[in-house]
Amino acid sequence: MAELTLIHIDPGFLVVNKPGGLLAVPGRGPDKQDCVVNRIKSLFPDCINQPAVHRLDMYTSGIMLLARNSETHRALSKQFEQQQVKKEYIALLDGKVSKKKGKIELPFRLDPKNRPYQVYDPVQGKMGTTHWQNLGEEQGRSRILFSPVTGRTHQLRLHAAHRLGIGIPIVGDSLYGNGQDGDLMFLHACRLSILHPLSRERMEFSSPPPWDSA
Numbered sequence: 001m002a003e004l005t006l007i008h009i010d011p012g013f014l015v016v017n018k019p020g021g022l023l024a025v026p027g028r029g030p031d032k033q034d035c036v037v038n039r040i041k042s043l044f045p046d047c048i049n050q051p052a053v054h055r056l057d058m059y060t061s062g063i064m065l066l067a068r069n070s071e072t073h074r075a076l077s078k079q080f081e082q083q084q085v086k087k088e089y090i091a092l093l094d095g096k097v098s099k100k101k102g103k104i105e106l107p108f109r110l111d112p113k114n115r116p117y118q119v120y121d122p123v124q125g126k127m128g129t130t131h132w133q134n135l136g137e138e139q140g141r142s143r144i145l146f147s148p149v150t151g152r153t154h155q156l157r158l159h160a161a162h163r164l165g166i167g168i169p170i171v172g173d174s175l176y177g178n179g180q181d182g183d184l185m186f187l188h189a190c191r192l193s194i195l196h197p198l199s200r201e202r203m204e205f206s207s208p209p210p211w212d213s214a
């Protein structure tokens with residue numbers, strides 16, 4: 001597994017590049033304690049107990065934001081709630097996408113009998129909204145830029161795979177595609193833009209997909 005790398009260090013927050021396969025936050029049991037949060041707390045002992053401002057799926061790589069104190073955590077979380085944070089993801093989809101761009105609006109919810117699988121539900125589901133752009137084809141796979149408006153669990157994975165979305169799963173996705181558990185999933189949080197919690201200056205952070213340099 002690749003190492004967790006620091007992209008930006010601020011007195012109030014940290015921006016890191018999470019490798020695919022590393023948990024964002026600790027899970028249940030001793031085998032699920034190695035995660036971004038615990039690694040950051042070991043590097044920065046003065047960090048609050050729950051610093052993660054948002055999360056990435058275990059097999060999603062890329063930019064993640066963590067707060068070092070409670071005041072900053074509240075301020076950054078409010079930006080997410082008010083949709084002031086801009087996020088972009090790069091993905092490789094397991095097939096050819098014919099359209100150039102689109103907007104996906106699909107309501108979905110957790111399937112309690114098959115956690116953590118999410119299912120389309122126009123009645124009880126909560127709406128997830130994603131803009132996407134087709135960046136071209138690579139050896140029969142489509143490179144897609146996702147710009148999510150909402151931040152629902154598995155949103156991009158479901159929006160890519162579902163027939164009412166793009167209809168083609170992300171390469172390596174073991175839940176919604178043809179991947180096996182533990183496979184590299186080709187979904188990377190490549191860009192994050194926030195307002196500095198004190199100065200309100202717009203800050204942008206970027207990270208290229210790891211498979212581009214492989």
